[in-house]
Amino acid sequence: MGIITDTLLLQLTVGILIGLGAGYLGSFMILKRMSLVGDVISHVALPGIAVSLLFKIDPFFGAFGALFLAVLGIWLLERKTEIPSETLVGIFFALSLAIGILITPEPELLEALFGDMTNIAMSDVLITVALTAVMFAGMAKIHRGLTLSVISKELAQSTGVNVSKTSFLFLMMVALVVALGLKVTGTFLMGALVIVPAAAAKNISLNLNRYTMLSGIFGAVSGLAGILLATRFGLHPGPMVILTSGAIFLVTLLFKK
Protein backbone atom coordinates (compact mmCIF):
# COMPACT_ATOMS: atom_id res chain seq x y z
CA MET A 1 0.00 0.00 0.00
CA GLY A 2 1.29 3.44 -0.92
CA ILE A 3 2.33 6.21 1.39
CA ILE A 4 -0.60 7.81 3.20
CA THR A 5 -0.65 11.35 1.86
CA ASP A 6 -2.30 14.38 3.40
CA THR A 7 -5.05 14.28 0.77
CA LEU A 8 -5.72 10.63 1.46
CA LEU A 9 -6.00 11.38 5.15
CA LEU A 10 -8.56 14.10 4.43
CA GLN A 11 -10.44 11.76 2.09
CA LEU A 12 -10.50 9.01 4.66
CA THR A 13 -11.76 11.32 7.40
CA VAL A 14 -14.62 12.54 5.23
CA GLY A 15 -15.37 9.02 3.95
CA ILE A 16 -15.52 7.56 7.46
CA LEU A 17 -17.71 10.35 8.83
CA ILE A 18 -20.12 10.27 5.91
CA GLY A 19 -20.34 6.48 6.12
CA LEU A 20 -20.98 6.69 9.85
CA GLY A 21 -23.71 9.32 9.49
CA ALA A 22 -25.39 7.79 6.45
CA GLY A 23 -25.32 4.30 7.97
CA TYR A 24 -26.80 5.47 11.25
CA LEU A 25 -29.59 7.49 9.62
CA GLY A 26 -30.24 4.63 7.23
CA SER A 27 -31.12 2.35 10.12
CA PHE A 28 -34.09 4.63 10.86
CA MET A 29 -34.95 4.97 7.16
CA ILE A 30 -35.41 1.19 7.07
CA LEU A 31 -37.42 1.24 10.31
CA LYS A 32 -39.71 3.82 8.73
CA ARG A 33 -40.12 1.45 5.77
CA MET A 34 -38.52 4.00 3.49
CA SER A 35 -35.83 1.83 1.94
CA LEU A 36 -36.74 2.89 -1.57
CA VAL A 37 -36.78 6.56 -0.63
CA GLY A 38 -33.43 6.16 1.10
CA ASP A 39 -31.98 4.38 -1.87
CA VAL A 40 -32.94 6.91 -4.52
CA ILE A 41 -33.15 10.17 -2.58
CA SER A 42 -29.68 11.26 -3.70
CA HIS A 43 -30.77 11.23 -7.37
CA VAL A 44 -32.72 14.40 -6.71
CA ALA A 45 -29.49 16.24 -5.99
CA LEU A 46 -28.28 16.12 -9.60
CA PRO A 47 -30.49 18.88 -11.03
CA GLY A 48 -29.58 20.95 -7.95
CA ILE A 49 -25.89 20.50 -8.68
CA ALA A 50 -26.46 21.40 -12.33
CA VAL A 51 -28.23 24.61 -11.40
CA SER A 52 -25.46 25.64 -9.00
CA LEU A 53 -22.85 24.97 -11.70
CA LEU A 54 -24.78 27.20 -14.08
CA PHE A 55 -24.87 30.00 -11.49
CA LYS A 56 -21.34 29.26 -10.31
CA ILE A 57 -22.18 28.64 -6.66
CA ASP A 58 -20.97 25.79 -4.45
CA PRO A 59 -22.74 22.61 -5.65
CA PHE A 60 -23.37 21.64 -2.01
CA PHE A 61 -25.99 24.37 -1.73
CA GLY A 62 -27.75 23.41 -4.95
CA ALA A 63 -27.74 19.77 -3.94
CA PHE A 64 -29.01 20.51 -0.45
CA GLY A 65 -31.71 22.80 -1.88
CA ALA A 66 -32.96 20.08 -4.20
CA LEU A 67 -32.84 17.50 -1.41
CA PHE A 68 -34.67 19.89 0.90
CA LEU A 69 -37.52 20.15 -1.60
CA ALA A 70 -37.59 16.39 -2.11
CA VAL A 71 -37.69 15.76 1.63
CA LEU A 72 -40.44 18.32 2.03
CA GLY A 73 -42.44 16.48 -0.64
CA ILE A 74 -41.90 13.10 1.03
CA TRP A 75 -42.88 14.53 4.39
CA LEU A 76 -46.10 15.97 2.99
CA LEU A 77 -46.92 12.64 1.32
CA GLU A 78 -46.22 10.84 4.56
CA ARG A 79 -48.61 13.13 6.44
CA LYS A 80 -51.35 12.48 3.95
CA THR A 81 -51.07 8.76 3.52
CA GLU A 82 -48.97 7.51 6.47
CA ILE A 83 -46.90 5.39 4.09
CA PRO A 84 -45.17 7.28 1.31
CA SER A 85 -46.48 6.39 -2.07
CA GLU A 86 -43.55 4.37 -3.36
CA THR A 87 -44.45 4.47 -7.02
CA LEU A 88 -44.78 8.23 -7.05
CA VAL A 89 -41.48 8.70 -5.26
CA GLY A 90 -39.76 6.24 -7.60
CA ILE A 91 -41.01 8.00 -10.71
CA PHE A 92 -40.29 11.49 -9.42
CA PHE A 93 -36.73 10.64 -8.38
CA ALA A 94 -35.93 8.88 -11.66
CA LEU A 95 -37.23 11.90 -13.60
CA SER A 96 -35.08 14.32 -11.62
CA LEU A 97 -32.05 12.17 -12.35
CA ALA A 98 -32.89 12.24 -16.08
CA ILE A 99 -33.33 16.00 -16.07
CA GLY A 100 -30.13 16.39 -14.07
CA ILE A 101 -28.15 14.35 -16.60
CA LEU A 102 -29.44 16.53 -19.44
CA ILE A 103 -28.70 19.89 -17.84
CA THR A 104 -25.41 19.14 -16.06
CA PRO A 105 -22.46 20.46 -18.14
CA GLU A 106 -20.64 17.49 -19.67
CA PRO A 107 -17.23 18.00 -17.98
CA GLU A 108 -18.78 17.96 -14.52
CA LEU A 109 -21.26 15.14 -15.17
CA LEU A 110 -19.04 12.22 -14.20
CA GLU A 111 -17.96 13.97 -11.02
CA ALA A 112 -21.55 14.77 -10.06
CA LEU A 113 -22.72 11.22 -10.73
CA PHE A 114 -19.93 9.29 -9.04
CA GLY A 115 -18.28 11.78 -6.70
CA ASP A 116 -14.83 13.28 -6.73
CA MET A 117 -12.54 13.65 -3.77
CA THR A 118 -9.31 14.56 -5.57
CA ASN A 119 -9.58 18.24 -4.66
CA ILE A 120 -10.73 17.71 -1.11
CA ALA A 121 -9.60 20.45 1.27
CA MET A 122 -9.29 20.92 5.01
CA SER A 123 -12.42 23.11 4.90
CA ASP A 124 -14.43 20.16 3.54
CA VAL A 125 -13.29 18.07 6.46
CA LEU A 126 -14.20 20.76 8.99
CA ILE A 127 -17.64 21.26 7.49
CA THR A 128 -18.24 17.50 7.48
CA VAL A 129 -17.10 17.17 11.11
CA ALA A 130 -19.31 20.04 12.25
CA LEU A 131 -22.46 19.00 10.39
CA THR A 132 -22.11 15.32 11.28
CA ALA A 133 -21.84 16.40 14.92
CA VAL A 134 -24.99 18.51 14.53
CA MET A 135 -26.76 15.49 13.02
CA PHE A 136 -25.80 13.15 15.86
CA ALA A 137 -26.77 15.73 18.48
CA GLY A 138 -30.15 16.15 16.79
CA MET A 139 -30.69 12.40 16.60
CA ALA A 140 -29.85 12.04 20.29
CA LYS A 141 -32.81 14.31 20.95
CA ILE A 142 -35.35 12.69 18.64
CA HIS A 143 -34.45 9.01 18.32
CA ARG A 144 -36.78 7.80 21.09
CA GLY A 145 -39.76 9.68 19.68
CA LEU A 146 -38.87 8.58 16.18
CA THR A 147 -38.72 4.92 17.22
CA LEU A 148 -42.01 5.14 19.09
CA SER A 149 -43.76 6.82 16.17
CA VAL A 150 -42.61 3.98 13.90
CA ILE A 151 -44.21 1.45 16.26
CA SER A 152 -47.44 3.37 16.79
CA LYS A 153 -48.23 6.90 15.81
CA GLU A 154 -51.06 7.15 18.33
CA LEU A 155 -48.96 5.77 21.16
CA ALA A 156 -46.23 8.29 20.36
CA GLN A 157 -48.70 11.16 20.25
CA SER A 158 -50.36 10.05 23.46
CA THR A 159 -47.00 10.36 25.25
CA GLY A 160 -46.47 13.85 23.89
CA VAL A 161 -44.29 13.16 20.84
CA ASN A 162 -44.88 15.53 17.95
CA VAL A 163 -44.78 12.82 15.28
CA SER A 164 -44.91 15.14 12.31
CA LYS A 165 -42.17 17.45 13.56
CA THR A 166 -39.95 14.52 14.52
CA SER A 167 -40.30 13.00 11.08
CA PHE A 168 -39.51 16.33 9.41
CA LEU A 169 -36.37 16.89 11.49
CA PHE A 170 -35.22 13.37 10.75
CA LEU A 171 -35.72 13.72 6.99
CA MET A 172 -33.85 17.05 7.08
CA MET A 173 -30.89 15.31 8.62
CA VAL A 174 -31.01 12.69 5.89
CA ALA A 175 -30.99 15.50 3.30
CA LEU A 176 -28.01 17.09 5.06
CA VAL A 177 -25.87 13.96 5.23
CA VAL A 178 -26.74 12.94 1.68
CA ALA A 179 -25.77 16.40 0.40
CA LEU A 180 -22.51 16.22 2.35
CA GLY A 181 -21.76 12.75 1.03
CA LEU A 182 -22.14 13.60 -2.65
CA LYS A 183 -18.41 14.35 -2.81
CA VAL A 184 -17.67 10.80 -1.73
CA THR A 185 -20.02 8.68 -3.82
CA GLY A 186 -21.86 11.05 -6.16
CA THR A 187 -25.60 11.39 -6.73
CA PHE A 188 -25.89 7.96 -8.25
CA LEU A 189 -24.73 6.01 -5.25
CA MET A 190 -25.04 8.16 -2.13
CA GLY A 191 -28.51 6.78 -1.40
CA ALA A 192 -27.08 3.28 -1.39
CA LEU A 193 -24.73 4.30 1.41
CA VAL A 194 -27.82 5.19 3.46
CA ILE A 195 -29.54 1.85 2.92
CA VAL A 196 -26.97 -0.93 2.35
CA PRO A 197 -25.02 -0.70 5.68
CA ALA A 198 -28.31 -0.50 7.59
CA ALA A 199 -29.75 -3.48 5.74
CA ALA A 200 -26.58 -5.42 6.62
CA ALA A 201 -26.83 -4.43 10.29
CA LYS A 202 -30.49 -5.44 10.41
CA ASN A 203 -29.55 -8.96 9.32
CA ILE A 204 -27.54 -9.58 12.47
CA SER A 205 -29.25 -7.47 15.13
CA LEU A 206 -31.92 -8.43 17.63
CA ASN A 207 -32.13 -5.07 19.31
CA LEU A 208 -32.13 -1.44 18.33
CA ASN A 209 -28.93 -0.40 20.06
CA ARG A 210 -26.86 -2.94 18.25
CA TYR A 211 -28.70 -2.32 14.98
CA THR A 212 -28.16 1.44 14.84
CA MET A 213 -24.59 1.16 16.09
CA LEU A 214 -23.65 -1.53 13.58
CA SER A 215 -25.31 0.47 10.78
CA GLY A 216 -23.01 3.38 11.56
CA ILE A 217 -19.94 1.16 11.91
CA PHE A 218 -20.63 -0.69 8.64
CA GLY A 219 -21.04 2.66 6.89
CA ALA A 220 -17.76 3.94 8.34
CA VAL A 221 -15.91 0.74 7.42
CA SER A 222 -17.31 0.97 3.88
CA GLY A 223 -16.01 4.53 3.61
CA LEU A 224 -12.60 3.62 4.95
CA ALA A 225 -12.04 0.38 3.06
CA GLY A 226 -13.64 1.64 -0.15
CA ILE A 227 -11.39 4.68 -0.36
CA LEU A 228 -8.26 2.70 0.53
CA LEU A 229 -9.02 0.05 -2.11
CA ALA A 230 -9.80 2.70 -4.72
CA THR A 231 -6.49 4.49 -3.98
CA ARG A 232 -4.54 1.24 -4.08
CA PHE A 233 -5.97 0.12 -7.44
CA GLY A 234 -6.48 3.54 -9.00
CA LEU A 235 -10.27 3.24 -9.14
CA HIS A 236 -13.17 5.60 -8.45
CA PRO A 237 -13.77 5.72 -4.68
CA GLY A 238 -17.58 6.08 -4.84
CA PRO A 239 -18.34 2.71 -6.43
CA MET A 240 -15.68 1.05 -4.26
CA VAL A 241 -17.33 2.39 -1.09
CA ILE A 242 -20.71 1.02 -2.17
CA LEU A 243 -19.22 -2.30 -3.25
CA THR A 244 -17.58 -2.63 0.15
CA SER A 245 -20.91 -2.08 1.86
CA GLY A 246 -22.43 -4.63 -0.51
CA ALA A 247 -19.75 -7.15 0.47
CA ILE A 248 -20.54 -6.54 4.15
CA PHE A 249 -24.21 -7.10 3.38
CA LEU A 250 -23.47 -10.44 1.71
CA VAL A 251 -21.39 -11.59 4.67
CA THR A 252 -24.14 -10.66 7.15
CA LEU A 253 -26.63 -12.71 5.15
CA LEU A 254 -24.69 -15.80 6.23
CA PHE A 255 -25.32 -14.93 9.89
CA LYS A 256 -28.90 -13.71 9.50
CA LYS A 257 -30.94 -13.80 12.69
Place this chain on the structure above:
Amino acid sequence: MANNETILNVENLGVKFDRNEVLKDIGFFVQKGDVLAIIGPNGSGKSVLFRALLGLIPHSGKIDWATGLKLSYVPQKLNIDKELPLSVEEFFNIKSGNHKKIVSVLNSVGLSDEGHEQGHLARHLLKQRLGWLSGGQLQRVLIAWAVLDDPDVLLFDEPTSGIDIGGEETIYNLLRKLKEERNLTMLLISHDLNIVYKYANNVICLNKEMICYGIPSEVLDPSALTKLYGGEASFYKHEHGHHN
Protein backbone atom coordinates in the same frame (compact mmCIF):
# COMPACT_ATOMS: atom_id res chain seq x y z
CA MET B 1 -67.46 1.85 42.88
CA ALA B 2 -67.26 5.54 42.04
CA ASN B 3 -65.72 8.07 44.36
CA ASN B 4 -68.12 10.77 43.20
CA GLU B 5 -65.39 12.97 41.88
CA THR B 6 -65.99 13.85 38.23
CA ILE B 7 -62.72 13.66 36.32
CA LEU B 8 -64.01 13.92 32.76
CA ASN B 9 -66.89 15.89 31.39
CA VAL B 10 -67.75 15.74 27.69
CA GLU B 11 -70.41 17.92 26.10
CA ASN B 12 -71.55 18.27 22.50
CA LEU B 13 -68.45 16.58 21.21
CA GLY B 14 -68.19 16.37 17.45
CA VAL B 15 -65.41 15.25 15.08
CA LYS B 16 -65.31 15.80 11.34
CA PHE B 17 -62.85 14.36 8.84
CA ASP B 18 -63.05 16.68 5.87
CA ARG B 19 -66.81 17.03 5.62
CA ASN B 20 -67.55 13.63 7.04
CA GLU B 21 -69.19 13.72 10.44
CA VAL B 22 -67.56 10.88 12.38
CA LEU B 23 -68.83 11.80 15.83
CA LYS B 24 -71.81 13.94 16.65
CA ASP B 25 -73.39 15.26 19.85
CA ILE B 26 -71.46 13.10 22.28
CA GLY B 27 -71.95 13.91 25.94
CA PHE B 28 -71.07 11.93 29.08
CA PHE B 29 -69.09 12.15 32.28
CA VAL B 30 -66.67 9.89 34.10
CA GLN B 31 -66.10 9.73 37.84
CA LYS B 32 -62.96 8.65 39.58
CA GLY B 33 -62.79 4.85 39.73
CA ASP B 34 -65.37 4.33 36.98
CA VAL B 35 -65.10 1.66 34.32
CA LEU B 36 -66.74 3.06 31.22
CA ALA B 37 -67.20 0.75 28.26
CA ILE B 38 -67.68 2.03 24.74
CA ILE B 39 -69.34 -0.36 22.33
CA GLY B 40 -70.47 -0.10 18.75
CA PRO B 41 -70.06 -1.70 15.33
CA ASN B 42 -66.95 -1.31 13.18
CA GLY B 43 -66.50 2.24 11.94
CA SER B 44 -68.79 3.66 14.60
CA GLY B 45 -66.14 6.09 15.80
CA LYS B 46 -64.96 4.32 18.98
CA SER B 47 -61.25 4.77 18.31
CA VAL B 48 -61.89 8.29 17.03
CA LEU B 49 -63.54 9.09 20.35
CA PHE B 50 -60.40 7.88 22.15
CA ARG B 51 -58.17 9.96 19.93
CA ALA B 52 -60.30 13.01 20.60
CA LEU B 53 -60.23 12.35 24.36
CA LEU B 54 -56.44 12.05 24.20
CA GLY B 55 -56.29 15.38 22.40
CA LEU B 56 -54.77 13.96 19.24
CA ILE B 57 -57.33 15.23 16.74
CA PRO B 58 -59.28 18.47 16.33
CA HIS B 59 -62.85 18.43 17.58
CA SER B 60 -65.77 20.67 18.40
CA GLY B 61 -67.58 20.79 21.73
CA LYS B 62 -66.14 20.35 25.18
CA ILE B 63 -63.73 17.77 26.63
CA ASP B 64 -62.88 18.69 30.21
CA TRP B 65 -60.40 16.52 32.06
CA ALA B 66 -59.75 17.30 35.73
CA THR B 67 -56.40 19.06 36.03
CA GLY B 68 -53.22 17.15 36.79
CA LEU B 69 -54.45 13.78 35.54
CA LYS B 70 -52.07 11.43 33.82
CA LEU B 71 -53.63 9.53 30.92
CA SER B 72 -52.26 6.34 29.43
CA TYR B 73 -53.34 4.61 26.31
CA VAL B 74 -53.24 0.98 25.18
CA PRO B 75 -53.59 0.88 21.39
CA GLN B 76 -55.36 -1.92 19.56
CA LYS B 77 -52.18 -3.06 17.87
CA LEU B 78 -48.69 -1.94 17.03
CA ASN B 79 -47.34 -1.28 13.60
CA ILE B 80 -44.55 -3.86 13.87
CA ASP B 81 -43.33 -6.97 12.11
CA LYS B 82 -41.22 -9.92 13.21
CA GLU B 83 -38.12 -8.39 11.66
CA LEU B 84 -38.17 -5.22 13.73
CA PRO B 85 -34.91 -5.13 15.69
CA LEU B 86 -36.36 -3.72 18.90
CA SER B 87 -36.22 -5.64 22.15
CA VAL B 88 -38.99 -5.53 24.73
CA GLU B 89 -36.54 -3.85 27.11
CA GLU B 90 -35.77 -1.10 24.60
CA PHE B 91 -39.49 -0.58 24.10
CA PHE B 92 -39.82 0.05 27.85
CA ASN B 93 -36.66 2.17 27.89
CA ILE B 94 -38.33 4.64 25.55
CA LYS B 95 -40.46 5.52 28.56
CA SER B 96 -38.24 4.73 31.52
CA GLY B 97 -34.73 3.53 32.24
CA ASN B 98 -35.68 2.13 35.63
CA HIS B 99 -35.03 -1.60 35.21
CA LYS B 100 -36.41 -2.59 38.61
CA LYS B 101 -39.67 -0.81 37.94
CA ILE B 102 -39.98 -2.42 34.50
CA VAL B 103 -39.54 -5.91 35.97
CA SER B 104 -42.04 -5.12 38.71
CA VAL B 105 -44.64 -3.87 36.26
CA LEU B 106 -44.13 -7.01 34.13
CA ASN B 107 -44.71 -8.99 37.31
CA SER B 108 -47.98 -7.24 37.93
CA VAL B 109 -49.33 -8.04 34.45
CA GLY B 110 -48.50 -11.70 34.99
CA LEU B 111 -45.42 -11.91 32.79
CA SER B 112 -43.11 -13.57 35.29
CA ASP B 113 -42.85 -16.52 37.64
CA GLU B 114 -43.88 -15.98 41.19
CA GLY B 115 -41.74 -18.92 42.38
CA HIS B 116 -38.09 -19.14 43.40
CA GLU B 117 -36.91 -17.91 40.05
CA GLN B 118 -38.77 -14.67 40.46
CA GLY B 119 -38.15 -12.22 37.68
CA HIS B 120 -36.46 -14.84 35.50
CA LEU B 121 -39.18 -14.89 32.88
CA ALA B 122 -39.38 -11.12 32.89
CA ARG B 123 -35.64 -10.85 32.26
CA HIS B 124 -35.82 -13.41 29.47
CA LEU B 125 -38.78 -11.62 27.93
CA LEU B 126 -37.00 -8.26 28.07
CA LYS B 127 -34.28 -9.52 25.72
CA GLN B 128 -36.76 -10.76 23.12
CA ARG B 129 -37.74 -8.93 20.00
CA LEU B 130 -41.05 -7.13 20.42
CA GLY B 131 -42.24 -8.62 17.12
CA TRP B 132 -41.72 -12.17 18.37
CA LEU B 133 -44.25 -11.96 21.20
CA SER B 134 -47.54 -13.82 20.95
CA GLY B 135 -50.73 -11.77 20.71
CA GLY B 136 -51.49 -12.32 24.38
CA GLN B 137 -47.96 -11.50 25.52
CA LEU B 138 -47.87 -8.35 23.42
CA GLN B 139 -51.11 -7.14 24.91
CA ARG B 140 -49.82 -7.66 28.44
CA VAL B 141 -46.62 -5.84 27.50
CA LEU B 142 -48.68 -2.93 26.14
CA ILE B 143 -50.70 -2.78 29.35
CA ALA B 144 -47.49 -2.91 31.40
CA TRP B 145 -46.04 -0.12 29.25
CA ALA B 146 -49.15 1.96 29.80
CA VAL B 147 -49.13 1.64 33.59
CA LEU B 148 -45.35 2.04 33.89
CA ASP B 149 -45.54 5.75 34.74
CA ASP B 150 -48.44 5.36 37.18
CA PRO B 151 -51.31 6.90 35.22
CA ASP B 152 -54.64 7.92 36.76
CA VAL B 153 -56.70 6.95 33.73
CA LEU B 154 -56.24 4.05 31.36
CA LEU B 155 -57.79 4.11 27.89
CA PHE B 156 -57.88 0.56 26.57
CA ASP B 157 -58.65 -0.17 22.93
CA GLU B 158 -59.51 -3.84 22.69
CA PRO B 159 -58.03 -5.71 19.76
CA THR B 160 -60.60 -7.16 17.38
CA SER B 161 -58.48 -10.23 16.79
CA GLY B 162 -55.20 -11.84 17.67
CA ILE B 163 -56.04 -12.89 21.20
CA ASP B 164 -56.82 -16.58 21.63
CA ILE B 165 -60.25 -17.50 22.92
CA GLY B 166 -60.25 -17.61 26.67
CA GLY B 167 -57.31 -15.22 26.77
CA GLU B 168 -59.65 -12.29 26.48
CA GLU B 169 -61.38 -12.77 29.76
CA THR B 170 -58.08 -13.13 31.58
CA ILE B 171 -57.00 -9.78 30.22
CA TYR B 172 -60.09 -8.22 31.74
CA ASN B 173 -59.43 -9.96 35.05
CA LEU B 174 -55.97 -8.46 34.84
CA LEU B 175 -57.35 -5.00 34.09
CA ARG B 176 -59.71 -5.30 37.06
CA LYS B 177 -56.79 -6.32 39.28
CA LEU B 178 -54.71 -3.37 38.08
CA LYS B 179 -57.63 -1.03 38.58
CA GLU B 180 -57.97 -2.11 42.22
CA GLU B 181 -54.22 -2.07 42.90
CA ARG B 182 -53.52 1.24 41.24
CA ASN B 183 -56.76 3.08 41.82
CA LEU B 184 -57.26 3.49 38.07
CA THR B 185 -60.19 4.91 36.18
CA MET B 186 -60.76 3.00 32.95
CA LEU B 187 -62.26 3.68 29.58
CA LEU B 188 -62.57 0.53 27.48
CA ILE B 189 -63.46 0.02 23.87
CA SER B 190 -64.95 -3.43 23.70
CA HIS B 191 -66.53 -5.67 21.09
CA ASP B 192 -67.85 -8.15 23.59
CA LEU B 193 -71.13 -7.51 25.40
CA ASN B 194 -70.35 -10.13 28.04
CA ILE B 195 -67.25 -8.19 29.02
CA VAL B 196 -69.31 -5.02 29.28
CA TYR B 197 -71.91 -6.62 31.56
CA LYS B 198 -69.24 -8.14 33.73
CA TYR B 199 -66.71 -5.36 34.12
CA ALA B 200 -68.19 -1.95 33.31
CA ASN B 201 -70.34 0.22 35.54
CA ASN B 202 -71.24 2.51 32.65
CA VAL B 203 -71.61 1.99 28.94
CA ILE B 204 -71.85 4.17 25.85
CA CYS B 205 -73.38 2.66 22.73
CA LEU B 206 -71.83 4.51 19.85
CA ASN B 207 -72.69 4.69 16.22
CA LYS B 208 -71.42 8.12 15.22
CA GLU B 209 -73.87 9.43 17.80
CA MET B 210 -74.84 8.09 21.21
CA ILE B 211 -77.48 5.37 20.94
CA CYS B 212 -77.47 4.64 24.65
CA TYR B 213 -75.65 5.70 27.79
CA GLY B 214 -75.95 4.43 31.35
CA ILE B 215 -75.63 1.34 33.52
CA PRO B 216 -75.21 -1.72 31.26
CA SER B 217 -77.98 -3.83 32.80
CA GLU B 218 -80.41 -0.94 32.39
CA VAL B 219 -79.61 0.51 28.99
CA LEU B 220 -78.48 -2.52 26.98
CA ASP B 221 -81.98 -3.66 26.08
CA PRO B 222 -82.86 -5.45 22.83
CA SER B 223 -84.14 -2.31 21.15
CA ALA B 224 -80.93 -0.37 21.84
CA LEU B 225 -78.83 -3.27 20.58
CA THR B 226 -80.88 -3.66 17.44
CA LYS B 227 -80.50 0.04 16.83
CA LEU B 228 -76.77 -0.24 17.43
CA TYR B 229 -75.86 -3.38 15.54
CA GLY B 230 -78.88 -3.86 13.29
CA GLY B 231 -80.18 -7.41 12.95
CA GLU B 232 -76.93 -9.04 14.02
CA ALA B 233 -77.24 -8.16 17.71
CA SER B 234 -78.96 -11.31 18.90
CA PHE B 235 -76.69 -13.42 16.74
CA TYR B 236 -73.68 -11.59 18.17
CA LYS B 237 -74.64 -12.44 21.74
CA HIS B 238 -75.60 -15.98 20.90
CA GLU B 239 -72.33 -16.72 19.19
CA HIS B 240 -70.37 -15.58 22.17
CA GLY B 241 -72.32 -17.92 24.40
CA HIS B 242 -70.67 -20.81 22.56
CA HIS B 243 -67.16 -19.56 23.16
CA ASN B 244 -67.37 -19.19 26.89
